[in-house]
Every structure is written in C-alpha cells, then in structure tokens.
Amino acid sequence: MAGDPRFSNRRVFSATEHAGLLAEIPTRVSLRTIRRESGASRTELERLAAEGCLTPRCRCETVRLRWSLTQAKDLLSGLQSRATSVPAEDPAWETLLSASDCNLQSLSALLAAVRAGELSIGTLGPGFSDLRLRRAEIDALVPAASAPQEPLIPATAFGISVGIKDKGWFRALIEAGQTPATRLRHQKTGIKNTYMTEADITAFQQSDGVW
Numbered sequence: 001m002a003g004d005p006r007f008s009n010r011r012v013f014s015a016t017e018h019a020g021l022l023a024e025i026p027t028r029v030s031l032r033t034i035r036r037e038s039g040a041s042r043t044e045l046e047r048l049a050a051e052g053c054l055t056p057r058c059r060c061e062t063v064r065l066r067w068s069l070t071q072a073k074d075l076l077s078g079l080q081s082r083a084t085s086v087p088a089e090d091p092a093w094e095t096l097l098s099a100s101d102c103n104l105q106s107l108s109a110l111l112a113a114v115r116a117g118e119l120s121i122g123t124l125g126p127g128f129s130d131l132r133l134r135r136a137e138i139d140a141l142v143p144a145a146s147a148p149q150e151p152l153i154p155a156t157a158f159g160i161s162v163g164i165k166d167k168g169w170f171r172a173l174i175e176a177g178q179t180p181a182t183r184l185r186h187q188k189t190g191i192k193n194t195y196m197t198e199a200d201i202t203a204f205q206q207s208d209g210v211w
Helices: 019-027 031-038 042-050 069-080 096-102 107-115 135-141 155-161 167-175 198-206
Strands: 093-095 121-123 131-134 182-185 192-196
Touching: 031 042, 031 069, 042 096, 069 107, 093 096, 096 107, 096 131, 096 182, 131 135, 155 167, 155 192, 192 198
Parallel strands: none
Antiparallel strands: 093 131, 121 131, 182 192
C-alpha cells in the first residue's frame, strides 16, 4: 500500500484494485512456451516481438515469464480464422517470413494488410509457421518503388570478391548473423536469392574483420 515503510517483499497491496493484474499472472509464460503452444519458429517469434505484434507484460528483461500466452493465442486464432486451407508446397503461396524478407515489408505491415482484407491468407495446419500468403497479391500490393534501386550483388559473388573463395564460408557468416545480407525474390523468375546491398557492404567493411 502507498506509504508502507517496509521492504518491497513485505509490503501488501489491494487485491481489488489490482484484480486485472492478478488474473493475468497465470497466463504469463516464457517465449519458449509461446513457441511450443503457437507452432511458431524462433525467428518468427523474434520478429513478432521486435515489431510489437507480441508485447512483454513488464519491462524487466530478467523476468522470464513476462509474455502473455493469451495475446499470442489471440493473434494466431485471429489469423487462422481468416485463413483457407492451401495445398503443401504450392508455389503460389509463401511463408510470412519469406514474404516479409523478399518484399522488404515488415511482418507487422503484412499482418495488418491481412486484417484489413487486402491480402488473402492460407494455412497448412494449426500453427503460426503453417500460415501462408499469396505471392501474386503481395506483388500487386507492394509498390515497385519499394524495391532497391541500386545494383544488387549476389552474396556469393561478393564473398569471392573479398577473398572468400569457398562460397559456403561467406554464407555461413550470413547465417550466423556475423554480417548482414538481403533476401529478395527475383521479379521475373520468382527465385529467392541472397544479395549484398550497399548498406550490407558498408556494414561488412565496418566490421573491421572481427568476424
């Protein structure tokens, strides 16, 4: 209570005034639990949290159980309720992360477009990783001007140009997060590849060889 001079672990509070908080505490879980319960990958969860689609219920990062399972389930059920069943490996559909990365659109913006009825959503199953977006609709929705106007250098070609002759070595650096790269889909062939933009190259050069 306000004005209580005792240490924080001995103070009391009004259960009535904080009824909402008390009701929420049992639903607080770790990101690992959300990952298991929602069928999401680690990368998907990291993106959802980074873009504010999932928000921690307290600011203290040392608190492990600070995420709302209810919020995660509501997000998933809201998307699944709009989704239609799609066949596996259908090239007309792609994962949410692939759609985000290849079109340089935030995941939160794509989900907002789904909720606004601007994008169709499909699903292979009950989990978050099962959700799919129709490739043609994203191409029509995303302005062409949003794509990089600069020449793009394939990552493997750039690696060779800086002395990394083994193509697998430079790709391993990218996959380990040691140097940035940009995943894009070729507008004509539809094939995804990894490129180095000017910003990616600058970041690589500024790493000063610490990788």
